[in-house]
Amino acid sequence: MKNLQYISIFLFFVIIAGCNKQSTDTIKIGQFASLTGSEATFGISSDNGLKLAVEEINSKGGVLGKQIELVTEDNRGQTNETQTVVQKLINRDKVVAIIGEVASSRSKAGAPICQQNKIPMISPASTNPEVTAIGDYIFRVCFIDPFQATVMSKFALNSMKVKKVALLIDQKNAYSTGLADNFRKVFTEMGGEIVGEQKYSAGDKDFKAQLTALKNSNPEAIFVPGYYTDMGLIAIQARELGITIPLFGGDGWESEKLTENPQSKTALEGSFFSTHVSIDNPDPKIQEFVAKYKAKYGKNPDTMALLAYDAGMILFDAIKQAGSTEGEAIKNKLATMKDFPGVSGMITINEDRNAVKPAVVMEIRDGKFVYKETIAP
Numbered sequence: 001m002k003n004l005q006y007i008s009i010f011l012f013f014v015i016i017a018g019c020n021k022q023s024t025d026t027i028k029i030g031q032f033a034s035l036t037g038s039e040a041t042f043g044i045s046s047d048n049g050l051k052l053a054v055e056e057i058n059s060k061g062g063v064l065g066k067q068i069e070l071v072t073e074d075n076r077g078q079t080n081e082t083q084t085v086v087q088k089l090i091n092r093d094k095v096v097a098i099i100g101e102v103a104s105s106r107s108k109a110g111a112p113i114c115q116q117n118k119i120p121m122i123s124p125a126s127t128n129p130e131v132t133a134i135g136d137y138i139f140r141v142c143f144i145d146p147f148q149a150t151v152m153s154k155f156a157l158n159s160m161k162v163k164k165v166a167l168l169i170d171q172k173n174a175y176s177t178g179l180a181d182n183f184r185k186v187f188t189e190m191g192g193e194i195v196g197e198q199k200y201s202a203g204d205k206d207f208k209a210q211l212t213a214l215k216n217s218n219p220e221a222i223f224v225p226g227y228y229t230d231m232g233l234i235a236i237q238a239r240e241l242g243i244t245i246p247l248f249g250g251d252g253w254e255s256e257k258l259t260e261n262p263q264s265k266t267a268l269e270g271s272f273f274s275t276h277v278s279i280d281n282p283d284p285k286i287q288e289f290v291a292k293y294k295a296k297y298g299k300n301p302d303t304m305a306l307l308a309y310d311a312g313m314i315l316f317d318a319i320k321q322a323g324s325t326e327g328e329a330i331k332n333k334l335a336t337m338k339d340f341p342g343v344s345g346m347i348t349i350n351e352d353r354n355a356v357k358p359a360v361v362m363e364i365r366d367g368k369f370v371y372k373e374t375i376a377p
């Protein structure tokens with residue numbers, strides 16, 4: 001009987017040891033993204049891009065001799081849900097680092113939790129400067145709004161010869177208000193004039209009162225730093241009111257759904273927006289990624305996919321360089337990352353944990369996003 005007890009105890013510890021061994025066979029990376037909700041194309045694209053990065057690194061043997069295990073949570077495009085899923089990733093899934101989010105407001109919701117738990121977080125595309133200011137464990141692989149504002153200011157003044165611009169701002173969106181604030185500052189410092197400002201809330205259906213007020217201020221262009229979800233309807237109503245001047249925007253416009261509606265496609269003709277990279281760039285690295293993405297998902301990637309891929313790859317490189325999955329070690333390597341050869345361009349992380357890299361301006365032509373010019377930092 002006693003021998004049976006010893007055998008039982010022995011088997012128990014063997015099983016436990018086996019379970020523990022299995023749990024350390026992979027390196028868990030978390031992701032929070034808007035896979036559903038009004039801005040789901042952002043989340044789906046970034047998820048697709050990150051999955052490609054994971055597949056690629058695992059096919060080459062993984063990192064530190066282990067496979068990368070991606071654990072993804074859908075925040076449904078909601079700030080409150082973001083806090084819940086980030087807590088889950090850290091406390092339940094025990095991830096060593098987190099990728100997320102595209103939207104600045106949701107990155108700002110998740111970042112304090114990562115910072116408190118000393119879990120490195122990399123945002124693929126949140127451009128609001130306040131995101132990385134939350135703490136030294138928070139990074140991004142994209143440019144920030146002050147630079148994006150400089151890009152569109154230079155483009156308006158130098159390329160389009162536009163000196164009078166009106167603003168239409170999504171008042172509850174951190175991305176929109178932040179980009180508007182920076183554009184206002186940079187554009188006026190460079191000699192431009194803001195002749196009118198109006199506000200709206202995401203999901204509104206009638207923008208005619210605001211657009212009429214802006215029309216009466218006689219601008220030469222209207223800058224709308226919002227998301228693609230509202231931009232189509234704004235453009236349609238602007239044209240219905242006889243507003244024929246160009247519409248300008250930021251990287252929040254970039255989605256295949258922006259010109260999906262035939263009316264939106266027509267209304268947005270000749271409009272311009274800044275973004276991170278053009279998939280028409282002949283750079284072999286970009287074209288190789290486009291081919292892989294298209295082979296797997298049956299369509300071309302957008303910028304969010306490229307940035308999420310880069311976020312994954314720069315994280316894997318930091319873990320490899322650190323020789324550890326400890327949060328502090330990963331954080332320290334990310335903070336000193338220089339000239340990392342990303343698909344979206346060479347990435348150097350500066351002292352504020354932001355990426356220093358160029359931006360491009362795209363023109364909407366026949367419903368397609370056509371490369372216009374590159375503006376360096």
